[in-house]
Amino acid sequence: MFKVLVSDPISDLGIQQLVDAADVSVDKKPGLSEDELVAIIGEYDALLVRSQTRVTARIMDAGKQLKVVGRAGVGVDNIDLEAATQRGIIVINAPDGNTITTCEHTFAMMMAVARHIPQAYLKTVGGEWDRKSFLGVELRNKTLGVMGMGRIGSEVAKRAKAFGMNILGYDPFLTEERAAEMGIKLASVDDIVRNADFMTVHTPLTPETRHMISSKQFEVMKKGMRIVNCARGGIIDEQALVEAVDQGIVAGAAFDVFEVEPPAADHPFLTHPKIIVTPHLGASTVEAQENVAIDVSEQVLHILRDEPFINAVNMPPIPANVRKILQPYFTLGEKLGNFVSQMTDGAVKEIVVSYSGDLAEVDTQPLTRYITRGVLAHHLGADQVNVVNSMHLAKERSVNIVVNKTHVAKDFTNLVTVTLRSSKEERTVAGTLLTGYGPRIVQIDSYPVDVAPEGNLILISHNDKPGIIGRVGTLLGSNDVNIAAMQVGRKLVGGAAIMVLTVDKGAAKSVIEEVAQLSDLNSAKEIHLV
Numbered sequence: 001m002f003k004v005l006v007s008d009p010i011s012d013l014g015i016q017q018l019v020d021a022a023d024v025s026v027d028k029k030p031g032l033s034e035d036e037l038v039a040i041i042g043e044y045d046a047l048l049v050r051s052q053t054r055v056t057a058r059i060m061d062a063g064k065q066l067k068v069v070g071r072a073g074v075g076v077d078n079i080d081l082e083a084a085t086q087r088g089i090i091v092i093n094a095p096d097g098n099t100i101t102t103c104e105h106t107f108a109m110m111m112a113v114a115r116h117i118p119q120a121y122l123k124t125v126g127g128e129w130d131r132k133s134f135l136g137v138e139l140r141n142k143t144l145g146v147m148g149m150g151r152i153g154s155e156v157a158k159r160a161k162a163f164g165m166n167i168l169g170y171d172p173f174l175t176e177e178r179a180a181e182m183g184i185k186l187a188s189v190d191d192i193v194r195n196a197d198f199m200t201v202h203t204p205l206t207p208e209t210r211h212m213i214s215s216k217q218f219e220v221m222k223k224g225m226r227i228v229n230c231a232r233g234g235i236i237d238e239q240a241l242v243e244a245v246d247q248g249i250v251a252g253a254a255f256d257v258f259e260v261e262p263p264a265a266d267h268p269f270l271t272h273p274k275i276i277v278t279p280h281l282g283a284s285t286v287e288a289q290e291n292v293a294i295d296v297s298e299q300v301l302h303i304l305r306d307e308p309f310i311n312a313v314n315m316p317p318i319p320a321n322v323r324k325i326l327q328p329y330f331t332l333g334e335k336l337g338n339f340v341s342q343m344t345d346g347a348v349k350e351i352v353v354s355y356s357g358d359l360a361e362v363d364t365q366p367l368t369r370y371i372t373r374g375v376l377a378h379h380l381g382a383d384q385v386n387v388v389n390s391m392h393l394a395k396e397r398s399v400n401i402v403v404n405k406t407h408v409a410k411d412f413t414n415l416v417t418v419t420l421r422s423s424k425e426e427r428t429v430a431g432t433l434l435t436g437y438g439p440r441i442v443q444i445d446s447y448p449v450d451v452a453p454e455g456n457l458i459l460i461s462h463n464d465k466p467g468i469i470g471r472v473g474t475l476l477g478s479n480d481v482n483i484a485a486m487q488v489g490r491k492l493v494g495g496a497a498i499m500v501l502t503v504d505k506g507a508a509k510s511v512i513e514e515v516a517q518l519s520d521l522n523s524a525k526e527i528h529l530v
């Protein structure tokens, strides 16, 4: 039974699939302190959070069984990603579920600041009928600068066009062509600061974006600009903003997010007549909360059940077209890595992976992660290595990973070859997916074979002499080890050869040692693939 802890308020409807799952039990304990989480996290396999819970290295250290941290939302700045990666904890988010909701909140804030809605409301409900103090501005024909043209920024730009705004967009990944397609103008930060009437930020908070709008930008800013931040506190320098508003450079600002949340009671935004605020409500709609909780619950279930998943934040995303090609090879790749690791003696120094055929056409890094996981799992334990930390663990142990690609495939449409170089030897195994047969090992060292990569296998290297197969069979049989399948590979009659036996159950170590002592046998190894 997998145990899931929900430590922030997350939509009940959204996590229903977890609650309904027969192999999962869910505990909802919102509002726990770090110490309280440390005390209980040890029994959980998954932790579900929004932005309130700070998932620290200390919590992850205590989470001995923790496989996944699921963020029901976009920003993962409350999660120590580095610590998660080092510990092999997968961090996933729900990047799409709250895009529209946050975009709409951005417009709510933009229009509220343009028309002084919160200030006017307060006066009106206070009994004052003040129609003079709140002269607003239209959005129509104004220039809107959008910093960060990702999911939310792009939706904001799309809707701003309906208001008749001219849009300047800045994003390191925005090209002239894409900007033209969207009917906006590609701009620099400086262009936006000098020319926009409204500016809205939609970047993550990174060392690069922290205070990307600060005194230097306010000094050259178009007078009368209105600024919205529904992304992350700290992208706009709060102190510098207050000064710019007081100097009349900025006409008004609308902030949903703060450098420190919740802000201190004496935070200058809270009493400033030209700055309006909401308490990080960007994603707070019924629809968004259901969406993100559904998305994250679905992926958490996949991860707990060891099924393919998406939206891992601490490993590179796999585009859908690449995933389609690679996914069928993930299990095979891991098994090849595990097989070659079990057959190789000595300390692993280098993993050489060769991809040929169609596989060579795409970014194979995700598949290399699975192969590396297979190699390392044999030495470090399957529970210690996963696709998130496999490359990190290899690097930490100075295991070099070399990837070669050849577009031409000789005998198979696609072939994955894994060679392990250790302190003692170099061994190779290759596999493919055969239509109608599934994953097969088709080469061991330089011998062609056809072996299903599963169950208990015995790999024997011997000299091709009459009677040897019988002797091996008799010895195993007398020890109650039944042979289910057998493959023999040789290059020359009477020369060196290999034998791969699939046996119904694992043989005792002593039996394998006895097999290795038979005449004309060079080595015998048991290989177990799950």
Ligand SMILES: NC(=O)c1ccc[n+]([C@@H]2O[C@H](COP(=O)([O-])OP(=O)(O)OC[C@H]3O[C@@H](n4cnc5c(N)ncnc54)[C@H](O)[C@@H]3O)[C@@H](O)[C@H]2O)c1
Pocket (backbone or CB within 6 Å): 074, 075, 076, 095, 098, 099, 102, 147, 148, 149, 150, 151, 152, 153, 170, 171, 172, 173, 202, 203, 204, 205, 206, 208, 209, 230, 231, 232, 256, 257, 280, 281, 282, 283, 284
């Ligand atoms: N207020 C809320 O409740 C709320 C809700 C959802 C998202 N968010 C926040 O909104 C932000 C945007 O979310 P998203 O889903 O659109 O993310 P996204 O990843 O789709 O888009 C972010 C964009 O920022 C760009 N970017 C990165 N560095 C940049 C830089 N230095 N200058 C300009 N652009 C840069 C990226 O290239 C990317 O296109 C995030 O910070 C997210 O955490 C807030």
Ligand SMILES: O=C(O)[C@H](O)COP(=O)(O)O
Pocket (backbone or CB within 6 Å): 050, 051, 052, 072, 073, 074, 075, 076, 098, 280, 281, 282, 283, 284
């Ligand atoms: O990054 C996000 O998804 C938003 O900031 C929403 O955060 P929340 O889930 O705490 O509302």
